[in-house]
Amino acid sequence: MTVDGRLARGERTRNAALDAAVVLATEAGLDGLSLAQLADTLGVSKSGLFAHWRSKEALQLAAIDRAVVLWQERIVAPALLAPRGVRRLRALHEARVDFYAARILPGGCFFANTQFEFNARPGPVRDRLAEIYGQWTGFLDRLVQQAVDAGELPADLDVPQLAYEIDALGMAAAMQSRLLDPDAAYRHARAGLLDRLRRLCPDPNLLPEGPS
Template identity: 60%
Template structure:
């Protein structure tokens, strides 16, 4: 039993290392360019060792998407949700997103921005999964906006869906432009634009602090 548990633990560590590497590679070379051979070479392990976990390129791609989603939850969503319910939580979500990009966690900036552009015109399970994740992400921002309205921190006439769209547009523009032009100014603009928008909608603008 102990031997079997040890093998399972090693297998889990291998799987985690492979998927973390796959997320990084996909932001540089594209998710479509991701292959078992490419990941095996990056980790300096045999390609055959990976077949125990994924039997096809598509299986690896879908697993990589899920690992990127978990990373986003760990580093962006969960910390933001620890902020007080209302407009500060909504602001924290945007700040955490920009901080993730500015921290160069991934060499390509954002797994989802890169891969969604890559697959948005390709019907199939990968595109469908990206559509689900984007829908869930926008729904989260909308929910936080509705909560801020309910607690009286955003004006009652605030449109949660429009605010979610604006937040997503700012984040997407920031990560794409930051790869080509002066990143610090791009991130600053993304933060200040959202700050000004939230302050304009807030019943107490002082709840929204200056970007740090």
């Protein structure tokens, strides 16, 4: 099958623009994101971007979906390589902290920033962020439940509570690392979950004694 070269170039341009939009949103916020700003950053015409997104809101929603792809590639996919149970839970948390520590996004965590920015602003952007956050917390619930089912966590464990704590540790790392000592923030986040899992897991051999 022959691929239309113009379509391929258009898709590359779109993806490059969205990657730049995700970066810009961590620095200026989603509300500060505009087609004009993005065009200046990329050195292209605003009209060229307008062909992809007809409004600022459309660009914001597309940037959110692009950030989801990055999150899945850099955090979720590596974690799923670990065995189900407490090792996968820890791998997910470690991948999240590693992602923050690598400073791939200069303004910090895209989702932490944008969720705080839009949590009191009704509309499609907030709705999309809420939907994605619900999917993330549901994913954490499922991973915790898998660990319970595997006998690696207590059968009477409050699954949503542990999932909440895991997310809270990651959120704290995202926020504190931008304002306080980043190394301490990452260290506390890693140690916090490892200590919690080691106290709950009946098999001490599944987890290291200290953060790697």
